Amino acid sequence: MHKELLEQVYNTSDFNTNGHSLIDQLTSHLENKLNDISRNAINWNEPEKELQFWKAFLSDGDSKDMFQEIIKRTTYVHHPHYMGHQVSPPAPITALTGLISALLNNGTAVYEMGMSSNAIERLVIETICNKIGYNNTSGGFLTSGGTLANLTALLSARKAITKRDIWNDGNQNQLGIMVSEEAHYCVDRAARIMGLGEHGIIKIPVTKEFSMNTDLLESKFKQAKDKGIEIFAIVGSAPSTATGIFDNLEVIGAFAKKHNIWFHADGAHGGAGVFSNKYKHTLKGIDQADSVVIDGHKMMMMPALTTALLYKEEINAKTTFSQKADYLLSDSEHEDWYNSGKRTFECTKNMMSIHWFTLLKLYGEEVFDANVTHLYDMGALFARLIEEEPNFELALKPMSNIVCFRYCPPSMSSENTNALNAKIRQLLLEDGEFYIVQTKLKDRFYMRITVMNPFTTEVHFRALINKIKAYISN
Ligand SMILES: Cc1ncc(COP(=O)(O)O)c(C=O)c1O
Structure with a gap:
């Protein structure tokens, strides 16, 4: 009984079939995300709901769907709208070395x-x-x-x-x-x-x-x-x-x-x-x-x-x-x-x-030069776009691909400005089209992006800024 189970675990033909199928799924995930075909950078779910989902999946889910569900229910670091925490969209070849x-x-x-x-x-x-x-x-x-x-x-x-x-x-x-x-x-x-x-x-x-x-x-x-x-x-x-x-x-x-x-x-x-x-x-x-x-x-x-x-x-x-x-x-x-x-x-x-x-x-080695140089250049570009926007400000001129910014009309109290920026960032998270993060600097709340994806462009930046402006005007 035990032996049979263990033989099943180490079945090389299953490995081959599952492996090919997984590579196909990951390739289409990459194509969709890198090329910005799917709308969202994250499909946000509340922690308790996510826990319930996986509890139910463990008992009743179809194992054929398992990898697909895991892929779906993640934050898509390869999406050009991903501008959140400082983790790279790994070069696909490094998934293979992994x-x-x-x-x-x-x-x-x-x-x-x-x-x-x-x-x-x-x-x-x-x-x-x-x-x-x-x-x-x-x-x-x-x-x-x-x-x-x-x-x-x-x-x-x-x-x-x-x-x-x-x-x-x-x-x-x-x-x-x-x-x-x-x-x-x-x-x-x-x-x-x-x-x-x-x-x-x-x-x-x-x-x-x-x-x-x-x-x-x-x-x-x-x-x-x-x-x-x-x-x-x-x-x-x-x-x-x-x-x-x-x-x-x-x-x-x-x-x-x-x-x-x-x-x-x-x-x-x-x-x-x-x-x-x-x-x-x-x-x-x-x-x-x-x-x-x-x-x-x-x-x-x-x-x-x-x-x-x-x-x-x-x-x-x-x-x-x-x-x-x-x-x-x-x-x-x-x-x-x-x-x-x-x-x-x-x-x-x-x-x-x-x-x-x-x-x-x-x-x-040039590949590291290409990536760092491009991402830092893009940080500078995003900062310029923010500077052009009335009522937006940068926390400071960026030195890298990390940019902190906020909406801050002069008439608004600092308390309300903080609350509004926190609200915008939460709306962005729940909507999922863009993934950005937040930080507090000297008691001021800022939205924060880190440009991690070499395929994030000015078009994506403008779309993010426009979305934020739309939240503000509503
Ligand atoms: C400056 C700095 N040091 C250390 C760390 C921690 O690194 P790791 O997440 O690899 O443990 C971070 C992560 O963001 C960082 O930005």
Whole structure:
């Protein structure tokens, strides 16, 4: 009985039939979405209703419809009207590399369980390090997401800078990091996980342009020191999530050097700009960072999750975790770059390097330049269109593909303006033709777009603006 069931699970002919049918369904999904044939970027459903649907499906649904239902009931990142969160519409070929990874399931932590993926990862890391401007003492690895990568980088920083074996002995000192108040919340979370507590997270206010106010660095550092806080790292955002504004990495790098602390650049979103000839200036100074995070699943057309964590000095990647797992890793003195689990937080990870490698092999580095440059150009275009509209305003001039804007007639109170913009964004969500998000900056509510789809055009932008105007006039 059990044997029969298991044979059914591993039936290769079913795999082949289901696989071909799924590829057909996904191809028509892509054709419909990329070409803007279907109206909506999302078919919004209330969470409780969605839960009921899947409960009913589990008991009574026809399994033949299962994949189709899942596809239908998602947010369509390939639709040009998708301008929401910062996840890429993956290049279709990377869905196939995802399939390879899922089926072969080589966990990559040790060389024997990921020969190709470890070797490929090494080449991918070398390519990115070169782009950053690092020399041949640099290195790094791929890991599961920007959040985990930021935590890992801060653990490396603590190890390298404090010079104490906190990993084994625990920590008696109040440690701290410096970071912009606008940084992604995962940096705050990483610091708390590391036991720094609220006191250990020195938040640096932003300028009116929303980048870290680097004029305050010296005084904030001194204040912390006077309170007995040992600062070991400073984090620059490249860019910060809500606004898409870059911190001045050059100044932060010089400050870190002066005080002998670690400089970490969170380029989860914009680090891919190192590939853009036009926009690499946004990252000036990134080569001074001791560590850099770049998400493949944001600006680099790959499926979630795959993040590069790069180190100026590879030795720091190797020493972060001194914990031994002798049954997995040999104790050899020699260079063992091929056992990537020695450096990553996770043990098993998917064969994520093959997404990067396949794009590089098929299309060359230029593909990343093309994507980042085009999407940032489109962010600038959307901002210009907003500026032309009476009674609309930008939160600030965008530096990337993230644009925050709102409707704000001068006669309206700030409370009503906030409420109206929140209402518009909710109406857009429920209608589903466009998917955009929202953010609050200094108590002001803004609608926020991130242009993630290279096929979003001015026509789509104008249609979105017109739809918002129609809501306002009704
Ligand atoms: C600047 C920044 N850092 C970190 C993250 C978290 O990355 P992930 O979602 O890959 O964990 C994000 C996500 O939006 C981000 O924008």
